[in-house]
Amino acid sequence: MIHKIILDNGLRVVFEKIKYVNSVTTGVWVGAGALNETKENNGISHLIEHMMFKGTKERDAFDIAEEIDGMGGQINAFTTKECTCFYTKTASFHFEKALEILSDMIFNSVYDEEELEKEKKVILEEILMYEDSPEDYVHELLTAISFEGNSISYPILGDMHSVNRITKEDINSYIANHYTADNVVISIVGNIELNQVKSLCQTYFNQFGKNRKTAELDQTIEYTYNKKGIQKNIEQLHFCLGVKGFERNNTDYYASNILNNLLGGSMSSRLFQNIREKSGLVYNIYSFHSSYRSAGLFGIYSALKEENVDEVLQMVNQEIKELIKGNLSKNEFNRSKSQMMGNYILSLENTSNRMTVLGRRELFYNETINPEDVIPKIERVSYEDVVRVSKKLFKDATFNVAYTGNIDKKPNLTDLFR
Numbered sequence: 150m151i152h153k154i155i156l157d158n159g160l161r162v163v164f165e166k167i168k169y170v171n172s173v174t175t176g177v178w179v180g181a182g183a184l185n186e187t188k189e190n191n192g193i194s195h196l197i198e199h200m201m202f203k204g205t206k207e208r209d210a211f212d213i214a215e216e217i218d219g220m221g222g223q224i225n226a227f228t229t230k231e232c233t234c235f236y237t238k239t240a241s242f243h244f245e246k247a248l249e250i251l252s253d254m255i256f257n258s259v260y261d262e263e264e265l266e267k268e269k270k271v272i273l274e275e276i277l278m279y280e281d282s283p284e285d286y287v288h289e290l291l292t293a294i295s296f297e298g299n300s301i302s303y304p305i306l307g308d309m310h311s312v313n314r315i316t317k318e319d320i321n322s323y324i325a326n327h328y329t330a331d332n333v334v335i336s337i338v339g340n341i342e343l344n345q346v347k348s349l350c351q352t353y354f355n356q357f358g359k360n361r362k363t364a365e366l367d368q369t370i371e372y373t374y375n376k377k378g379i380q381k382n383i384e385q386l387h388f389c390l391g392v393k394g395f396e397r398n399n400t401d402y403y404a405s406n407i408l409n410n411l412l413g414g415s416m417s418s419r420l421f422q423n424i425r426e427k428s429g430l431v432y433n434i435y436s437f438h439s440s441y442r443s444a445g446l447f448g449i450y451s452a453l454k455e456e457n458v459d460e461v462l463q464m465v466n467q468e469i470k471e472l473i474k475g476n477l478s479k480n481e482f483n484r485s486k487s488q489m490m491g492n493y494i495l496s497l498e499n500t501s502n503r504m505t506v507l508g509r510r511e512l513f514y515n516e517t518i519n520p521e522d523v524i525p526k527i528e529r530v531s532y533e534d535v536v537r538v539s540k541k542l543f544k545d546a547t548f549n550v551a552y553t554g555n556i557d558k559k560p561n562l563t564d565l566f567r
Contacts, residue, residue: 173339192307
């Protein structure tokens with residue numbers, strides 16, 4: 150059973166007791182990501198995530214690591230386009246200590262000026278590392294050109310200029326505006342008691358202010374059409390093709406993910422089997438569906454020799470045409486649907502994944518769901534739904550194109566996708 154608790158300050162806590170484990174996973178979800186940033190402070194959500202591990206009024210960075218290690222536990226965090234999450238996983242009897250450490254990091258981090266400058270250098274190195282990874286880089290480039298002018302197009306890490314500009318005052322202001330009770334969710338899954346969750350969360354997280362100090366940013370995200378190539382001295386051409394996809398709460402979300410599995414989301418998919426396995430023209434090719442609260446992006450990625458570009462694009466184009474025509478076998482559909490359902494069911498055996506489902510859903514939609522409730526939604530997707538969605542995505546679509554590589558002549562990758 151899923152419990153939703155509202156603390157005195159309005160903070161939402163979602164909790165699921167799992168009796169058959171001896172651990173507990175806790176996540177602090179904050180509605181603060183690239184979507185909430187500006188060009189000037191782009192990367193600040195991610196920088197704050199880093200800085201909360203650098204020391205509090207009572208603990209330095211080593212103390213945080215040592216205490217968690219001493220419990221045999223785990224602590225980490227991540228930042229996305231839409232949120233930041235800090236999480237721990239410990240034995241159940243260490244639950245209170247884990248909460249206290251998370252609370253200390255969130256409310257008592259000092260953001261030491263010297264540590265801030267050092268961490269900026271670390272993140273600048275991380276940015277350079279991503280720029281040296283053409284696969285990561287071309288995905289980021291596709292997002293940038295597909296949502297041009299909207300903050301969701303900004304890189305999560307920020308850029309060299311924006312990160313360098315961020316000050317301690319900027320951090321304090323951003324936290325005051327976004328780390329508030331109405332914009333934070335605590336998600337807890339494990340073998341502990343409901344009364345523990347209520348009392349300990351009230352004790353350790355009652356410091357969140359009740360309301361954000363700035364208005365919520367406009368969540369309307371327009372899809373834009375563009376193509377962009379970046380010259381890099383590397384051996385392969387890396388490209389992403391993209392079309393407008395479905396937001397996470399769209400009724401076609403699950404059908405589009407089954408379609409993704411079928412087209413290029415698995416080793417048995419059409420793109421992988423026909424272009425990689427049977428033709429040997431690429432080492433890596435796959436499709437993907439990135440869904441956000443108010444937007445979606447369906448894409449295809451590959452890396453290959455420049456001389457194989459035309460042939461591979463013709464084959465990709467042919468696979469898409471077949472889907473538009475409705476040339477989809479029942480066996481393919483059943484396999485893709487079964488794969489998606491099986492993967493999801495297996496993921497629910499992990500308390501961290503269950504914590505993520507609960508926390509993300511509550512944060513984004515103010516909705517408490519049982520993770521198992523997703524299974525009937527997948528089951529209800531019909532063969533006809535997938536055929537319809539393939540036409541909705543690809544028929545008469547203009548493909549965005551992002552590419553990078555060492556090329557003498559920029560290939561017009563959109564010629565085959567008019």
